[in-house]
Amino acid sequence: MKFSQIYAPTLRETPAEAEVVSHQLMLRAGMIRKAAGGIYTYLPLAWRVLKKIEHIVREEMDAQGGQELLMPIVQPAEMWQESGRWAVYGDEMFRLTDRHDRNFCLGPTHEEMITTLVRSDVRSYRQLPILLYQIQNKYRDEIRPRFGLMRGREFIMKDLYSFDKDEDGLNISYKKMYDAYTNVFSRCKLKFRPVEADSGAIGGSGSHEFMVLAESGEAEIVYCTSCDYAANVEKAELLPLDEISTGEKLPLTQVHTPNCKSIADVAKLLHIDKQQTIKSIAFETDQGPVLALVRGDHEVNEIKVLNKLNLINITMASEKSIIDDYQSVPGFIGPCGLPKKIKIIADVNVMKMINAAAGANIADYHLQNVNPGRDFAADIIADIRLIQENDPCPHCAMPVKKARGIEVGQVFKLFTKYSSALKATYLDENGKEKPMVMGCYGIGVSRTMAAAIEQNYDEHGIIWPVPIAPYQVVVIPVNSKDTNQVQLAELVCRQLNLHGIDSVWDDRNERAGVKFKDADLIGYPLKITIGPKSISEQTVEVKERKTGQIHFFSTSDYLENIIELLQKL
Ligand SMILES: [Zn+2]
Structure with a gap:
């Protein structure tokens, strides 16, 4: 091939609109051109990379018994109304109407489409398991598309859906996909880690994300320095720490702490360590105010609070809310003597503290010798803190390290969420009707190309791994x-x-x-x-x-x- 015959208009200058390296280099190397915000044309060099990634993905899906099909991009509203997601998907969904005023969307994902398809054709346990996949464009109307192909409004995904008769079957399908994903990213010669991901209320090992390691990654992960444990920081579970304080419980006292609104200020004034203070974080949630408590040297993991309390949404309480809803004082809120009954969720390590300091709910005052259990009761005691570097690994207790990654794939156990909503059932060995047990598994194909660049470049340009080089x-x-x-x-x-x-x-x-x-x-x-x-x-x-x-x-x-x-x- 002659280079002069390739449509690859390279640029000398870095385009101003490009914020991240992969976006800059793909524009400069003549690989992509913008059509609209978050929507790109893939020029021949990029298309060659994408086809190579797709080829590897196809081989690995097929090797696990996956069958490729192609579903429509344009999806009728009815199936989304049936699953209940038409109303909740919000502005991220590209919606359109045809000439007869019928509603459609551009598929952001295909659970509804595939479940509707399979329910009409599959009747018996003998037809299961089924693994179906496609590689095609997906659409999400991001509020602010940016970072080039990393967060586009149109992007290429491989999505596979598994249908099994029971949870044992799902576990087998899940393992197959986990192995296939490991093979895909190994064959692309990318440095990556599968990490335990938050799977919402489902919990357990219901989801893994595959992260390409890169400094510019949006996601923060932790990994063990000794065993193969790795998790998204939001998901990482923690072992309770050793008790640090001992001694006799002293009487509760109120101390004047003018202008001490932060843990650091209070610790300094009272000549104590941050770990002898209780950090109280006020949240507004769909269940009303929730006060979360962690040790002063720890951070609250909002996702854990959300999951432990089965909340739908959670945000930090505003100063107004602390005054009106909590009847407390911003900067001086604490678990003791709240004028009003507020739900309290405390980290396990807080409950082991002795003679701690906490806000007094009075301007410019804190309490000393706060003893959890004696001076306040927690409604829920749980692991709610955010993992930190050098925390003990939950599997082997060796220290963990942090890294940044770009999520390029996710495997997810759906169980019967969609099959129940959309009535995708089969008849088991005894002729009994049961919902199929599902899983879904995505790989961002265009994102993988961008992530490969984010991981492999220098000041002169891109450094392609051999298997996916144009x-x-x-x-x-x-x-x-x-x-x-x-x-x-x-x-x-x-x-x-x-x-x-x-x-x-x-x-x-x-x-x-x-x-x-x-x-x-x-x-x-x-x-x-x-x-x-x-x-x-x-x-x-x-x-x-x-x-x-x-x-x-x-x-x-x-x-x-x-x-x-x-x-x-
Ligand atoms: Zn470990």
């Missing part, structure tokens, strides 16, 4: 006016392609520097330079994009050497 090798004749060099470059490129190595040669009448710069920007894993020595000494120079390492191979055996090199990369 071309694995670029061949560059140094002097485009030297016929010998040009002919050799073309020959080398043709030979590589004949041996199954995707290659392109840069036939443009440009200075060598320009061609080298574009090669680094586009990020081919290997660059072969054809110069005067290639003709006089019959050697080619091969440079690895990732390490900068240079190899010289003879024109007689370069092919074997390059095949070997690509396998090692």
